[in-house]
Amino acid sequence: MNSMKHGLSIGIERIDSEFFLSLKAIGTLTHADYEVITPLIDSALASVKEPKVNVLIDGTELEGWELRAAWDDFKLGLKHNNEFNKIAIYGNKSWQKTLAKVGAWFISGEIKFFEELTDAANWLKS
Template sequence: MFKIIDLTKRELIAIEVEGKLTKADYDKITPLIDKAVKDFGKVKLYIQLNNLDGIAPGAFWEDVKTYLKHFNHMKKIAVVGKSRWEKLWSDLAAPFISGEVKYFEFTAIDEAREWVKD
């Protein structure tokens, strides 16, 4: 599930991710991304992966569709995680956006938050 966190402001959307992601999760977050793109043109995402249990096939497809739809609208994506699998997930997103994607370990959470704000 996605949880919006207090770092969210203007063109920056910040979320925590927990459990197994489903299509319903994307049905909630995609309109927020769409609105930020409409209001600001380009957006930044901060994604903090807390105990991610996986992603359902339908959710994976929604993830890809969101990135493709907003290919030119993503300025930066900071992904904070704890495992090689989570780093791989962030690396897979890179070809689907024109902006920069950077992975941070949890030990560098403050650095990730500063990087995505700039």
């Protein structure tokens, strides 16, 4: 039996009405992964009027999504669309760079792809 590690880990830091959200995606994400992470994000953002969210996504171990999980990701982005200020995607695969460009069509904030973690973090802080 071959078990594959997958999932999302999340970190949320709040300074007044500004949120810093860090996500680490591992393996192939499933609908079950989003059933866990979505309420955490919803709850954190619901407690603040007009939150501004900067997000760091570490996709260096991300392999992709199951179809339903991709839909969950899209819905989560649309639901919190106006709350995202900047989204930095730190990755190491060419499709992730393309994904950042496509995501920019659906998110009101800025999205950029980075191959270096320090560059991503510095951009979020600027």
